[in-house]
Amino acid sequence: MKKMKTVFLVDDDEDDRMLLLEALGTVIKHLNIIEIPSGSHLMALMKTGRFQHEPELILLDMNMPVINGLEIVKKLKDNERTRHIPVVMISTTSSRQLIGEAYRRGVNAFMIKPVIASDYEIMAMAINVCFLHSSQYELPVSSPKYHQNKMIMVVEDSDDHWELMSFSLTQTMPDIQLVRMTDKNATMELLNTQFENGHVVPELILLDLYLPSREEGLDLLASIRRFIEVNNLPEVPIIIFSHSGHQDDIRACYGKWANAYLVKPQDASVWPEYFKSLSHFWLKTFSFPKM
Structure with a gap:
């Protein structure tokens, strides 16, 4: 029996969480996705350690109220207890400056949120192959x-x-x-x-x-x-x-x-x-x- 992998999905936009949640569930089996509605909730959860399984991955929105994704990732990577957890930042921004700042703060990868809902499945495949390794998918060879x-x-x-x-x-x-x-x-x-x-x-x-x-x-x-x-x-x-x-x-x-x-x-x-x-x-x- 395969081990159930845990992913924290942190995003204050309920619709975006739903789209990615559905795509991840379609692409990856044996996945336990914990939805977290804000950066503040994530910080409280990580501080208390009140979760059954440590996440293999944190999917983190950039633009959230009170504490944004850039602030959160710095706190995670500065903390000895959490710096080993890979963080994929997901955002609508394509700003070179903000993407660069995200990497300087310590994100492992940055993904721009798709405009088309069906492209969330491609995003889920990328997350699977590069971070969760549940299975392989045949992709068309790039030109x-x-x-x-x-x-x-x-x-x-x-x-x-x-x-x-x-x-x-x-x-x-x-x-x-x-x-x-x-x-x-x-x-x-x-x-x-x-x-x-x-x-x-x-x-x-x-x-x-x-x-x-x-x-x-x-x-x-x-x-x-x-x-x-x-x-x-x-x-x-x-x-x-x-x-x-x-x-x-x-x-x-x-x-x-x-x-x-x-x-x-x-x-x-x-x-x-x-x-x-x-x-x-x-x-x-x-x-x-x-x-």
Whole structure:
């Protein structure tokens, strides 16, 4: 029997909560969704700890009365007890400044609320694939034009896993620029060279946690985050991709501001579909501030 996953849905708009609630229920099975009507209610709940199961994810509206989403996410990420819980902010705004501020406060991903009700199901699929991992969904391969001039960096010290990842990504996105690194020094050297020469920085970073130790992976994660902050670069999603599903590893990565944590599928045959879904959503569905 699959474990029931808990999600907090925090939004003062009842209609928006209903649309997302229905979409999540359609797409994801074995999901316990707790509706929370305001930021104040969420803060009170997290402070008292009076909930049966800690949430695997918090879906958070930006514009709410009394205490808004930006204030809430900062409080969550500043708190040792809650900083490991991933937060997806959902808003009607497409302001580059506000989206950037949301990431600076610590959100794991930002999604713009759909105009069409049916698009809430696509939003639910993105949430599932990138954060809840209940199942996989076949998505149409994006047009080659979309992926031109986009770089994905893969930091992976296993040759076997690199071969699988390279095959999967190039099969689904033949025009992507795919770069492999195997350790911290090479990764940081490339990032600095790309930046100094005015070249493209990665649109997405897939980072193995054990390089070969967990400490080395976490150190590289922190170094990339510092590099982005010091050079005032727009947010680059960093997805931890590991064989480990241990909660200690997951908490540690979210505590270091990884955008998401995914466990490598044991069945190699599902890797192409897995990466197609993953890359589709991180490159096309979630919103990030641009240069």
